[in-house]
Amino acid sequence: MYRLVSKCGLNFKPTAQKPIEYKHGPRSVAIGDFDNDSVLDMVIANHIANNIAVYLGKGDGSFRNPIIYSTGSYSSPYMVTVADFNNDNRLDIAVANFGTNNVGIFYGFENGSFASQIELSTGSSRPIAIIAVDFNNDSLLDIATANYGTHSISIFYGYGQGNFSPPITYSTGYDSLPSSLAAGDFNNDNYLDLAIANYGTNNVGVLFGNSNKTFDKQITFSTGLSSHPYSIAVGHFHTDNFLDIAIANSGTRKIGVLSNNGNGTFANQATYSSGSASPYAIAVGDFNQDNRLDIVITNNGIENIGVLLGYENGHFENPIMYSTGSYSSISVAIGDLNKDHRLDIVIVNNDTGSIDILLGYFEGFLNQTTYSAGSFSASVAVGDFNNDTRLDIVVANTNSNDVSVLLGNGNGSFENQTRYSAGSGSRSVVVGDFNNDIQLDIIVANYYSNDVSVLLGNGNGSFENQTRYSTGSSPASVVVGDFNNDTRLDIIVANYYSNDVSVLLGNRNGSFGNQTRYLAGFWPRCVAIGDFNNDTRLDIVVANWYSNDVSVLLGNGNGSFENQRRYSAGSFPASVVVGDFNNDTRLDIVVANYYSNDVSVLLGNGNGSFEYQTRYGAGSYPASVIVGDFNNDTRLDIVVANSRSNDVSVLLGHGNGSFENQTMYSAGSGPQSVVVGDFNNDTRLDIVVANSGSNDVSVLLQYNRGAIAYKMAYASGGGSSLQCLVIGDFNDDTNLDIVLANYGTNNIGVLVGYGNGSFENQMMLSTGANSHPISVAVGDFNGDRVLDIALGNNGTKHADMMLGNGKGKFAIQTSYKIGFDSPPLVMASGDFNNDKRSEIVIANGGSNHVDIFVAYNHGSFENQRRYSAGSWPQSVVVGDFNNDTRLDIVVANSRSNDVSVLLGNGNGSFENQSRYSAGSYPASVVVSDFNNDIRLDIVVANAGSNDVSVLLGNGNGSFEHQRRYSAGSYPASVVVGDFNNDTQLDIVVANTNSNDVSVLLGNGNGSFENQTMYSAGSWPESVVVGDFNNDIWLDIVVTNSVSNDVNVLLGYNNIVFVKQMILETGNNSRPQSLVISDFNNDGLMDIGLVNSRAHNIGIFLGYGDISFGNQITYSTYPYLYPCSMAVGDFNNDTRVDIVFASCESDSVGIVLGYENGSFGNQMMYPTRSNSSGYSLAAEDINNDTILDIVVANHDTNYLGVLLGQGNGTFASIILFPLEYRSHPFSIVIGDFNNDRKLDVAIANNGTDSLNILLQTC
Incomplete structure (x- = not known):
């Protein structure tokens, strides 16, 4: 018996919805403010997807996700324009629908949304171009279209309320193929005329408008044989008030200019070559802000656009080319997208299907x-x-x-x-x-x-x-102004050694009266004037060199002045100017600080008082400062002359009182004034x-030159120009996911699978400007059993890596780029050496080989003893440098550019210093054994020369000549640790001016690999390390004083810090000191810091998985500007307590901790009037097993000790005098004479010295 069994044939069915659909066919762009937020938005016509996409702008040159509006089935919209057609003060959109022979109108609702399309028929004509203007001077907008097939243009006259007349059609001639329109009054009769680019007949046609809603017969002007003009624009290219015409001649690869003769005719075309590219779209605008119109063109056949700068006489420079990564850019729009008062450009690329944003910038x-x-x-x-x-x-x-x-x-x-x-x-x-x-x-x-x-x-x-x-x-400094309101200029002079200012009133004939003098601070070096309290009377501000502050003397309007008020600045302020930096109509102050290599900005309150300073990095020894609007954005900027680095720093202002990081330009030798x-x-x-x-x-x-730069790319489908895709399980849910390369939008997309054939919306990961990723491979490249992504970029000719975390998230390794001479076209991965890490195989389009890349894994004290150090000691550490079991000292001397080594005698005394050269302005020093010879070595962070110096120890207290390794800009803090668990010590540096950290991996022989840099916040000043997620890999924490936060960078076993966590400390908080401890006794590391400007202590409790809870703050008020902190158990309850020093309130505060990580009320102990406790430590000074507190009182030149009682309270401070004007600012504690009593080493920046205080009992 036989039974027939149905046979199952191989078959597939598509999913109900495509996970990716990129084929939208963008063809045209227009810009305008659709939601009335004073920020430009854009609309794109997608001719394949039959829709328009509206992108609302964010105001920084970027845009929100698009909102899609249908233009109808088979409509194929070719061009889009924006205007207010119904006079409701809301922008509307008009679309030339090529496929359905109509114009579509979308009326705007003010919130950025639009009504459904209303259609205006063009009859048998297929509209290919569209503009909206008022041809008949009735204050109602009309529409004109250029029509394909019928070789004509159509005029729709507006009747109000968004209604239009039937079209009136004008022929442009047989086979003319009109492709572009522009309107303007070419004969100055107050009626708009129409200019037409006739692609087929190689000319520009002009229809002159009449007063009766008609146009004269077309007059044509030749653009040259086979020129095929594709696009036109109009503008005043001369100073004669006659509109001229610019043409993109795609056939002859030239830009043409027709100059208006003023009588309805045009001069013969002047042309400019676009090289090997065919110009497609053209627009005009003033890109270099010289009040002369310039031309921008998009090109076909080469991946760039061109800008031709205008001379105002009708002539233009040859085009300056800017890369776009697209070989066919078909449409262009210009406007100020990021509100910086510079023209930006939007380009539609019809080959990659992307929209490029290029922003104008200060060059x-x-x-x-x-x-x-x-x-x-x-x-x-x-x-x-x-x-x-x-x-x-x-x-x-x-x-x-x-x-x-x-x-x-x-x-x-x-x-x-x-x-x-x-x-x-x-x-x-x-x-x-x-x-x-x-x-x-x-x-x-x-x-x-x-x-x-x-x-x-x-x-x-x-x-x-x-x-x-x-x-x-x-x-030392002189300024002039009318201080007694007699319309005669008077003189103010800052007198350096008499600590005052002189006022000499003018007599109108060029002579001056005898001086009157007013006290200022110590060694006033510079003076500036302004009305600080808005009383229409000029006031004075003085930069005081030695007292590190500025004096403000308010004017009485009769040539006399009030007593000074002082405000802190940086170290040795050399120059001061005034300006309104936050646009609040109140004058602010900026100070150049000579020895702290920065500028201080003090915002004015309008009543003659000023806020606490905010500081920004400058060059080396800034001697002079001036302000002005250099990038023409109506916001004041800063320029600083740096006398030691022989350059000037330019800091662009944001208009809110903050500034960009400096850009430096070379000057002469020893610049003193700017x-x-x-x-x-x-x-x-x-x-x-x-x-x-x-x-x-x-x-x-x-x-x-009107410079522009690529910002980013957009696409209606999210990505564009899909090049490559691979699959893998990126989030360990056993469901397959997809990763793909989006060539056109410079990103890769990750689609997480649901396991049923559908996917989440794609997650975009940027691969960088003009990178154009073309190949992708996946594998476990760092041996953590989690899939990572490798990608090859056609544009930059680099191979990059993105490390996965097993949860579908990835971090790009910006510092690990592999470069090639030709694009990495094909990429694969596999474990070729059985090390449980994937290797990468790459085939390059321009070579005849493949490349394989392998992945790598209390009491009293006797009188102080002083020892000379170098000039301006900045940092001090201790260690045994000659292996005699006695502690020695090394000091980083910032002004003499060296380190001092003082060998200890074991009895608390030290030998005279030995000096060793370092880099420029050494700011931080640490010691450790970098070459595994059981001898301590030295590493110094050199803030002035942007590098680190490594001095290998000989074991006898001497050191080899330094070896220097590059770091970031102004490295201010250095620490060491083994970050890749290879038992060799590595280096981490916090780079203040470049806002990053550098990691230099050690080779174990005293040499180091080139730095790898990781972004931090703004102005990182201090760095510490620890294992925050209990994965046995060291992590990094950085305090950022300008961005008011701390950053956590998590270490991985491939030595790359792939995840940066920003812990917000509050706006204008200014975190100044950082500790790591377990505040809630959960075995997990937490972070504590003092927020100087916010007057509080911040605690971030760690979760053990690299994340932290939100900051819990404890106010230090009324004790202001906490500037230093330490931790310890002050009441012997096994819970961590906190001590902090207030730099403005002359006290230290004790805050006792509870087991849950919270803290009680503060207890304050005075440290003496005007003490300014810059540095403190918690140690058992008197060997009673109870922690005590040691504080350096910078301004009063004392060392203070508060003895602990064991119950969280402390005895009154005991003061130990230091030398007058020694200004102690950093202390370390250790047993320097092996008597089992803790001693203190003090660095003094006032006397350029180091003090040792030995404990006697």
């Missing part, structure tokens, strides 16, 4: 041009001395006792100097009209002759002989620097 300054001045050029000022409307320069020359006048030519160049005698030690110069003759005069502060010189100007660039007026001792002005009349501020070392001035003219 900086040209290389300096130098002009000779006198000896030791110390100060510079600008003004028009010969009344030719061109800015000139005057320089004060200290050593030659004169001033140099350099007359400007108006093009950024200057004539040779003319010298005029001044007093002895000409230190500062300022200009003004002191005798009311409308001619600029000069005033010079003479440092050695204790007076000011007045040189009256003749108006032709020459000056009369000086007249001198007495001041205080060593006048001013700004427009020296070449291009409406951009330029820089002039007085260089004391090279006896000249540097002129840095601002670039004026």
Whole structure:
């Protein structure tokens, strides 16, 4: 018996929905503010998907996910424009629907959404281009379309309320193939005319508009044989008030310009080559902000766009090309997308299906041009001395006792100097009209002759002989203003050695009265003026060199001033200027701090008081500061002259009182003074620097090229130009997931599978600007049994790695890039050496081989003893450097650029120092054995030279010559540890100015690999290490003083810190000191810190999985500005307690901990008036098994000890005097003489010394 059995054939069925659908066919872009938030949005016409996509802007050049609106089945929208068609003050959208022969109108709802499409028929014509203008001057917008197939244009007149007339059609000629439209009044008759790019007949047609809703017959202007004009734009390219036309000639690969003759005709076309590319789309705008229109073109056949800068005479520079990564960019729109007052560009790429955003940016300054001045050029000022409307320069020359006048030519160049005698030690110069003759005069502060010189100007660039007026001792800075409201300029001088300012009131004839003096701080070095309390009276601010502050003296309006108020600045403030940095109409202050290599910004309250400073990194030894709007965004920026690093720093302002990180430009030798002005009349501020070392001035003219840079790419389908995909289980749920390479949008997409054939929406991971990923492989590259991703990028010719965490998340390893000469086209992975880690095999398109890459895994104290160190000791540590079981000391000397080693004698005394060279401005030092020879070595972080020095120890207390390894910008803190568990010590450095940390892996022989850098927050100042997630791999914690947070970087077994966690400490909190401890006795590490500006202590309790709870804060109020902290068990309850020092309230606070990680109320102990406890430690000083507290009182020059009682309370402070003006700022504790009593080593930045205090009982 036989039975038939049905046979199952192989068969597949598609899922109900495609997980990825990229084929949208973007073809056109338009921009406008659709939701009335003053931020530009964009709309894209997708001709394949038959829809438009609306992207609402975020205001930073990026956009939200698109909202899709259908244009109808088979509509194939070709072009989109925006306008308010129904006069409701809301932008609407009009679309040329090529496929369905109509115009679609989407009316806007003000919130960024739109009504469904309303259609206007174009009859048998297929609209290919569309514009919206008012042709008949009735204040109602009309629509014009260029029509394919019928070789015509159609006009729809608006009737109001969004209604339109039937189309009126005008022929453009047989086989004309009109492809683009532009409107303008070409004959100045107050009626708009229409210009048409006729692709087929190689010309531009113009239809002149009449008053009766009609147009004259088309007049054509040739664009050249086989030119095939594809796109046109109009603008005023001359200064004659006649509209001109710019054309993208795709056939001849040229940009054409038709100049208007003013009578309805145009001159013969002028052309500019676009090279090997065919220009497609064209637009005009002022990209370099010189009030002259420029042209931007998109190209077909080459992956870039071009910008042609205009000269205002109808001529243009040859195009400057910018890469897009697309070989066919079909549409362009321009506008200010990120509200920085610069034009940005949106491009539609029809080959990759992506939308590129390119943002305009401040390009900086040209290389300096130098002009000779006198000896030791110390100060510079600008003004028009010969009344030719061109800015000139005057320089004060200290050593030659004169001033140099350099007359400007108006093009950024200057004539040779003319010298005029001044007093002895000409230190500062300022200009003004002191005798009311409308001619600029000069005033010079003479440092050695204790007076000011007045040189009256003749108006032709020459000056009369000086007249001198007495001041205080060593006048270092001079400014002028009307301080008694008599319309006559007066003089203010900062007197360095008499610690005051002199006021000399003007007499209108160029003479001045006797000085009146007012106290300032210690060694006032610079003075500036402004109305700080909004009473229309000028006030004074003085930078006090030695007291590290600024003095504010409020003016009474009669030439007298109130007593000073002082505000802290950085270390040795050298220069001060004023400006409104947060746009609140209140003047603020910026100070250049010479020895702390930064600037302090103090925001004004409008009543003459100021907020606490915020500091930003500058170059080495900043000597002068000035402000101005350099990038024309209406926000004040800062320029600093750095005297040691021979450059200037530019810090761009955000308009809210904060600033970008510095960009540096070379100047001459020893720049001492900086001013700004427009020296070449291009409406951009330029820089002039007085260089004391090279006896000249540097002129840095601002670039004026309208630079743009790639920002990001978008696509209606999320990604575009899918190149490669692989599968794997990335989240360990036993369901297969997908990873794919999105070439067009420069990212990879991860789709997590549900196990039923469907997937989550794709998660995008950026691969970087213009990277264009083309190949992908997956494998376990770091041996953690979790799948990772390797990718090959066609654009950058790099192979990159993204490490997985087993939960479907990935972190890109930006520091591990493999470069190739040709794109890595094919990639695969496998374990070829049985080490349980995957290797990568790559085939390159330009080579005949494959590459294989392998993955790698109390009491009293006797009087102090002082020992000389180098100049400005900044950091100190102890260790046994000569293996005699006695502790020795090493000190990092920041100003002498070396380290001091003091060998201990075992009785608390030390030998004289031995000095060893380090890098520039060593800021932090640690010791350990880096070459496994059982001898301690030294590593120093050099803030000035951006590197670390490694000095290998010889075991006898001497050290080898340093070896230097590059770090980031301004490395301020260094620690060591074994980060890759290879038993060899590695180095980690916190880089303040570059906002990152550097990891240098040790080889075990005293050498180190090149740094790997990981992003941190803003201004990282301190770094510590520990294992925060109990995975036996060291992790990193960084405190960031400007971004007010701490960062946790988790270590993995491939030595890469792949996860950065930002722990927010609050806005403007300024975390200043950091400890790691177990505050809640759960066996997991927690983080504690003091937030100086927020006046609190912050605790982050650790969960043991690399994450932390939200910050719990404990106020230190009324004790302000906590600046240092330590932990210990002060009441013997096995719970961690906290001690903190208040730098403003002259006290230390004790906060006792509870077992759950919370803390009780604070108990305060005074440390003496004006003490400023910069550093403290908790140790058992008197060997009673009870913790005590040691504090360094910086301002009063004392060491303080508070003896613990064992119950959480402490005895009153015991003070041990240090030398006058020693200013102790850092302490370490250890038994230096082996008597089992703890001693104290103190670093003093006031006397450049190190103190040892030995305990006697």
